[in-house]
Amino acid sequence: MRSLFSTPFRPFQEEKPLNNAAVIFLLTTLFYFLGAMMRLVEELSLFWPLNAVMAGVFARYAFLHRWQYYLISYIAMLAYDAITTSWGTASLIINFSNMVFIITMVHLITLERNQMVKAPEPVNALRLFGYCMFAALLCAFFGAVGSVGINGQGFLQLLADWFSEQFSTGVLILPGMLTMSWPREPLQFKPQQLLPIGAVIVSVLASVVIGGAGSLAFPLPALIWCAVVYPLPLTSLVTLLTGGAEIMLVANGAINIFVGSPMEMPHMFSARLGIATLAICPVIVSVSVAKINRLIRQVSLRADFDFLTRVYSRSGLYEALNNDDKRFADKHVTVMLMDIDYFKSVNDNYGHECGDRVLAAFARKVQEALGERGIVARMGGEEFVVVAITADPDDGFTLAEKVRHSIEHYPFKWRQQTLHLTVSIGLSSGLTEAWALTEMFNELLAEADENLYRSKKQGRNCTTSSKDIVFADAPSQVSSGQ
């Protein structure tokens, strides 16, 4: 399982041009075949996924952005037509129009360092909508020129047909193609997560039953629900399937949206444009939700972790205690407040940069000595706190001494020099209770602070604990070190 999810599937590799050429040829042929299978209503296809799929492939893999690879795709199209149609030289222009869509889209998408692929912003989704419109118009011009005379339609009708088909297919397919990613870990599935998809199915059925021009928009709220709940690639997939299904249902008369139009447009023109407009909305919502979630993660990461030492910050420690309450509640817990001795002299003698490096190395070393038994947080300056699960106060004391010794014997390196540091530790420990974890931690922290003060007063590089709160009037001091 692990290797399946940790090793992403890579259909294209820069160092394997022959393999890339073969995959491009096969993909083109496969999607040409699928498009040809959907020539149901008219001579031209109802749904032509090839151009959007290939544009997505070329845009995702920058190293495929070469004329040789485009040529292979073009040859695959010509070869398919030569075998299955009698279009003759018209096939040269028709397939050239396919290439116009692919190459134009790739150029437009990669204009802004491929934003839609890396970390899409809502504006990228909107731009993608515009790019599809422009590329579809260019492609439609050449396609209509090439197809005049093939099925008896006039140039304008062909232009409208080509444009609406390319535009809607582009908007439906490209968001998914550009954002699809290999899952890093097995997907966690809960039955209630199927509810938004269920709502999409019900709303498409309602479109069939009720019909009329408004029925195409019925699935929109359910698609927005998907956008809020699912990640962007899955939302794009559901939108693609919904839009594709609507196109099929309209084409076959299952959804009846037709009203008299003053313009003599092909009968799918309006439906396709409507579906493209509808399809971009969940994508924009999904991209916006992803962006908000990314920002929330960034902000909480900044607040919860200390940037310099990469251990918890003070507020992050409280978050960790509350989020991981099963780990810390109803356990014997030892709190160690530690302060590096004479740290000011490190800054004074070796500079602030060295001081920063020492703080980061110190935090690493403490976490290493603790292992899985506790968590470390930086309280500020050169003061750190450890919260560890221990069997009893003596166990906590032994653990603190282990940490203190590991620091004492660790050679901190700075440029060509080696620094030796010591740390003073104040201890407190007690049994926690789930309902008042934060309050109890605060009490233990205050007690540890008093004991740290005693460690400093006793000459530093030692651990001090008050054995039992019952004997708080005359706390027994336990020190070690020096």
Ligand SMILES: Nc1nc2c(ncn2[C@@H]2O[C@H](COP(=O)(O)OP(=O)(O)OP(=O)(O)O)[C@@H](O)[C@H]2O)c(=O)[nH]1
């Ligand atoms: N490089 C660096 N220094 C810091 C940082 N935060 C606090 N300090 C320094 O840490 C030093 C703390 O000094 P003091 O509070 O006098 O304590 P000390 O020198 O460690 O002496 P004792 O605690 O009494 O053993 C000050 O010089 C602060 O400027 C930091 O993020 N980076």
